[in-house]
Amino acid sequence: MAGAIIPDRGSTFRVASTTIRGVVTDVVIEKRKWDGSVSARWPARLDEDGARTVWRTPAGTLRLHPRTGREEVVERLEVAATCGRGWIVSAIVDGDGGLVRYEVDATTGGEAVRDGVLAFIDIDLDLDIRGGEAVVRDLIEFAERREEMGYPPGLLSSAVIALDDALGRHRRGEWPFDRSLLEDPGD
Numbered sequence: 001m002a003g004a005i006i007p008d009r010g011s012t013f014r015v016a017s018t019t020i021r022g023v024v025t026d027v028v029i030e031k032r033k034w035d036g037s038v039s040a041r042w043p044a045r046l047d048e049d050g051a052r053t054v055w056r057t058p059a060g061t062l063r064l065h066p067r068t069g070r071e072e073v074v075e076r077l078e079v080a081a082t083c084g085r086g087w088i089v090s091a092i093v094d095g096d097g098g099l100v101r102y103e104v105d106a107t108t109g110g111e112a113v114r115d116g117v118l119a120f121i122d123i124d125l126d127l128d129i130r131g132g133e134a135v136v137r138d139l140i141e142f143a144e145r146r147e148e149m150g151y152p153p154g155l156l157s158s159a160v161i162a163l164d165d166a167l168g169r170h171r172r173g174e175w176p177f178d179r180s181l182l183e184d185p186g187d
Contacts, residue, residue, distance in 0.1 A: 029055060030119040034149040038066045039122060046118060054081045076100060081176035082111045086162030088120060091181040099182055101130035104166045106159035125159045127166060134167055
């Protein structure tokens with residue numbers, strides 16, 4: 001099945017071959033916490049275009065959660081994007097190619113691929129956008145982890161500014177909120 005993510009035994013992944021928009025790379029995505037621990041790890045297909053980075057995680061992909069020992073199977077196609085500005089957006093796509101919602105994670109920015117891994121630091125503040133409504137989530141988690149992980153002063157302000165940037169782009173219909181993440185790369 002082209003483009004399918006097939007879990008091997010253990011924490012390694014094998015990706016079936018496919019071509020998405022130009023030069024595409026198989027990568028492992030690592031969502032890390034401030035203390036360096038890995039919150040989630042999964043395989044994806046990466047497409048870089050200058051400062052814009054997009055990755056696709058097909059439905060059926062195995063996502064590991066090493067911090068908790070939990071595993072999940074991704075239920076819907078997720079198309080994520082970043083431009084290194086302190087946030088990553090994931091478009092959650094239904095089986096017909098329609099947008100279910102956008103999930104925006106606040107990050108430390110500067111996401112890049114190194115040795116086949118795209119790692120980013122998630123700072124426990126999220127924006128959920130669905131049906132025209134935007135809701136900030138995980139403020140309590142952020143407050144708890146600020147103490148637990150020793151977040152530096154100003155991190156909350158940086159996260160709020162980054163999420164405001166993402167929300168502004170969404171309201172103006174700018175990339176990646178211009179529905180381009182919903183396009184089938186085979187078209």
